[in-house]
Amino acid sequence: MQLVVSQLLPAYFDESVTQVSEIWGKEWAVEKNDLIKIVAPSGSGKSSLINFLYGLRTDYTGMISYSGKDLSHFSPEQLAGYRKDHISIVFQDMRLFADETAALNLEIKRQLNPYHPPEKIKEMAERLGIDSRLSFKCSTCSYGEQQRIAIIRSLLQPFDILLLDEPFSHLDNNNSEKAMQLILEETRARNASIIYADLERSEIFPYTRIYHL
Amino acid sequence: MALSFKPIRPLLETGTSAASKWFSYIGLCLGVLLLLCSIQMYINIRQMVVEGNMRKNGFDYVPIAKNITTEALKNPEKTLFTQPEVDELKTQPFIQDAAPLIANQFRIQLSAGSLLSFETDFFIESLKEDFIDTVPPTFKWQEGQETIPIIFSSDFFEIYTVFSAGQKLPKIPRDAAVGFSFIVNCYGNGRQQQFIGKIVALSDRVNSVLVPESFLSWANQTFDQQKPLGASRVFIKTKDANDPHLLSFLDSKHYVINKEQTILGRNKMLLQGIVTGMGIFGLIVVVLALMLFSFYLQLIIARSKDNLKLLLTLGYSPSWMSKKVSNRFLPVYIFVVLVALLLTQAIQWLFYHYIMQDKPQLSPFVHWAVGATALALILLSLFTNYRMVKNQLYKLN
Known part of the structure; x- marks a missing residue:
């Protein structure tokens, strides 16, 4: 697998941003075991980039290709396969089923392509300190708890690339570190890469490459 | 999983x-x-x-006749079907085939022999075998053969049953009718010849006394020698006797078809x-x-x-x-x-x-x-x- 990004620029951005950005309008690729940090101030298109890479939006110029195939030409079925087997994500806005329990939210993702057995959910929840919240509806959980549920959900499937969009914005340092530890363990176990996008430079993520959006 | x-x-x-x-x-x-x-x-x-x-192989077989008016009575030939008229019937898309009922053109007398004092003038007809509902293998005649196989109408047989009671004639059960024999005398052209008529089957479809075509064509030539007359009835073979196109065609030609069969x-x-x-x-x-x-x-x-x-x-x-x-x-x-x-x-x-x-x-x-x-x-x-x-x-x- 290889994710190659070429001359990418949101359709609604001015060409001039390519002069200051290390991402927009440039050539770059994600290799195995890469830990890429993207520092992106507000309004620089951080979430747009994450959505483009995940195949949620195609309103851009340039090209994103995965294993040599243009992502914007993926059929709905190919996109489903891409998200099920090759790429995982922690959204900035979590995107959980608010009226369902945390356990059901996690099981829905786990059963799609079971990388871990069902017991692993409990084990991960214990590590992140939310095991007591598993039987509660997500709408009753705090943002911090919801963020940890979203992190565990992203680790229940096989992946080559893990996209993290401000994954610790609602967590304190202690919980962020615990979560980062778990993420790194799971990523290493898969020989996968991480693209970590955040507003500012933080030392919690041991990146191998850093880009400024 | x-x-x-x-x-x-x-x-x-x-x-x-x-x-x-x-x-x-x-x-x-x-x-x-x-x-x-x-x-x-x-x-x-x-x-x-x-x-x-009366269907056979998915077809209806129905007899048609010409409408007999008082004017037509003065000119009896007009009540008969000519060959071009039969051919015209065959060309219609809703008629698969047509066959005239050929009648005898000589005198026929039927008697029960010495057993019963019963003698009557009678008629016989022939029809293409395909149009007959019951054709046994014995329904064949060759020149020189004394016995004529006959297919008798079931309706005629019913009439005989009613008629026989008043005439003190023996009642014949329907089962025993097949195989029943009588004497058939043919007269004409200065000749007379006696045959044995034998009922070989009953027909629910054709109201007639049917003999093999080979016999009737031989007998008409032998006892009459005149030009064959037309047929008063023609049987048609059609996919649906109730087809509106067929009914309107027959009406336009003033041909009559059995009302009971078409009322439905x-x-x-x-x-x-x-x-x-x-x-x-x-x-x-x-x-x-x-x-x-x-x-x-x-x-x-x-x-x-x-x-x-x-x-x-x-x-x-x-x-x-x-x-x-x-x-x-x-x-x-x-x-x-x-x-x-x-x-x-x-x-x-x-x-x-x-x-x-x-x-x-x-x-x-x-x-x-x-x-x-x-x-x-x-x-x-x-x-x-x-x-x-x-x-x-x-x-x-």
Whole structure:
């Protein structure tokens, strides 16, 4: 697998941003075991980039290709396969089923392509300190708890690339570190890469490459 | 392990009213019932009309004659069919074949020999074998053969049974009629010859005394020697004796056909019109009910839009979800169509038993075509739902 990004620029951005950005309008690729940090101030298109890479939006110029195939030409079925087997994500806005329990939210993702057995959910929840919240509806959980549920959900499937969009914005340092530890363990176990996008430079993520959006 | 729909199911149960659900179920059931009943009634009418005629190999064989008017009586040849007229009949698209009934052109006397003092002038006719309902292998004659095989009309036999009582003639049971012999004397052209007539079969279709064509053509030449006369009756072979095109053609030519055999046909058109109207109405109700179902599904999708969108975002396949969402209604469809099918069966049984008084042409059970329609309806609704859900999900993606 290889994710190659070429001359990418949101359709609604001015060409001039390519002069200051290390991402927009440039050539770059994600290799195995890469830990890429993207520092992106507000309004620089951080979430747009994450959505483009995940195949949620195609309103851009340039090209994103995965294993040599243009992502914007993926059929709905190919996109489903891409998200099920090759790429995982922690959204900035979590995107959980608010009226369902945390356990059901996690099981829905786990059963799609079971990388871990069902017991692993409990084990991960214990590590992140939310095991007591598993039987509660997500709408009753705090943002911090919801963020940890979203992190565990992203680790229940096989992946080559893990996209993290401000994954610790609602967590304190202690919980962020615990979560980062778990993420790194799971990523290493898969020989996968991480693209970590955040507003500012933080030392919690041991990146191998850093880009400024 | 196969992907389970169980954890997904609650994501779609978002506020659908039970009343609207049941309303659409009942609507669909009524529509399907109307449609199935119409098909069954259509088949019933066809069976009653078709079985009412003498059919052989799926064809009707009916005799036609010319309308005899007082003017025609002055000119008897005009009551007979000429060869060009028979040929014209054969060329009509709704007539598969036509054959004239050839009559004897000489005098024939029939007697029971010395056993009974019974003697009468009589007639014989011949007809192409294909048009006769019962042709035994013994129905053959060669020159020099003394015995003439005869196919006797069942109706004539009934008349004899009535007539024999008054004339003190022996009663003959129907079973014993075949094999019954009598003496046939032929006169003409200064000659006389005696034969033995032997009944080899009874015919329900042809009201005549039929002999093999080979005998009659030999006898007409031998005892008459005149030019053959035309035939007063012609049998036609047609796919449907009640075909309106056939009936209007015969009317235009002033040919007469057995009214009893076509009265059903004239009523059939009216009845089939009513039943077709009923069927169309049923079809409209089915379409409306299916639309109602479709709207109901669209409503579920619209209400669960966010959940469905998130499932697709997580990597669930739109085809898999379409299949699962549309299959959720499979038990409902099967149940609704089965109820309609059972009601149709009950109506057919009541119709057969109480209205048609167990008429043998009909069956107390629904025709296979009705069952096939029911199955087709289930498959059609599943397919249309699947397509609709898939389109909606693709739009969400």
